Amino acid sequence: MNEDPKDLGEDAPLPKESPPSLMAVRLPIPKLFHSVEKDAPFTHCLQCQRQLIGSGEQYVIEKVFRGTEAIIEIAMCLDCRDASGDSVSAESARALQVFFETRADFANRLMDLSLNSDEGSVNRWVDRCLFTGQMRDGLREYQVVALCQDEQIVRDFFPIMISGSVIKEISGVLSEQTKGWMNDFIDTHFGMPPEFCEPSGFRPVLI
Numbered sequence: 001m002n003e004d005p006k007d008l009g010e011d012a013p014l015p016k017e018s019p020p021s022l023m024a025v026r027l028p029i030p031k032l033f034h035s036v037e038k039d040a041p042f043t044h045c046l047q048c049q050r051q052l053i054g055s056g057e058q059y060v061i062e063k064v065f066r067g068t069e070a071i072i073e074i075a076m077c078l079d080c081r082d083a084s085g086d087s088v089s090a091e092s093a094r095a096l097q098v099f100f101e102t103r104a105d106f107a108n109r110l111m112d113l114s115l116n117s118d119e120g121s122v123n124r125w126v127d128r129c130l131f132t133g134q135m136r137d138g139l140r141e142y143q144v145v146a147l148c149q150d151e152q153i154v155r156d157f158f159p160i161m162i163s164g165s166v167i168k169e170i171s172g173v174l175s176e177q178t179k180g181w182m183n184d185f186i187d188t189h190f191g192m193p194p195e196f197c198e199p200s201g202f203r204p205v206l207i
């Protein structure tokens with residue numbers, strides 16, 4: 001048995017230019033990702049009401065803020081999220097993928113986070129916009145997205161923060177059909193007409 005941890009063997013070459021990778025770390029879910037409505041962590045899927053805590057299944061939390069106020073908050077199991085994805089047109093799904101691939105600097109983000117990770121915190125993951133690098137403090141609108149499991153947040157690529165100006169751009173690449181579905185979804189669950197979000201041209205999108 002080879003006990004030298006540096007010797008990874010010939011089957012696991014690590015090219016020098018390979019970007020640093022992030023180890024998935026599980027941490028208690030910070031208040032940023034709690035339900036403001038319940039003043040506690042989310043416990044159930046918004047769509048199917050399935051119990052999320054104790055299920056062992058992963059789920060996604062998405063929150064949209066205007067200033068310090070969370071105007072939309074969603075916790076959703078992956079089954080419902082996949083089903084929601086079926087409502088997004090193929091054209092929009094492709095446009096979203098291209099937007100993320102071409103506009104986010106993943107290599108730099110990985111480098112920065114791997115070199116400067118804060119052991120017990122997700123702050124650095126959501127302090128700056130994934131796309132523009134703008135600081136969250138001072139943004140008029142922003143959106144945060146996290147992957148969770150039971151009472152913990154999974155910290156690797158997620159969580160992310162996206163500034164309102166980029167959300168507007170993303171909205172611009174979605175088809176009218178997809179935007180219509182998102183508006184209906186938000187209206188159904190939050191009883192809020194999409195116009196509520198539009199004085200500034202800002203309209204939330206579901207990532």
Ligand SMILES: [Zn+2]
Nearest residue numbers: 045048077080
């Ligand atoms: Zn569900």
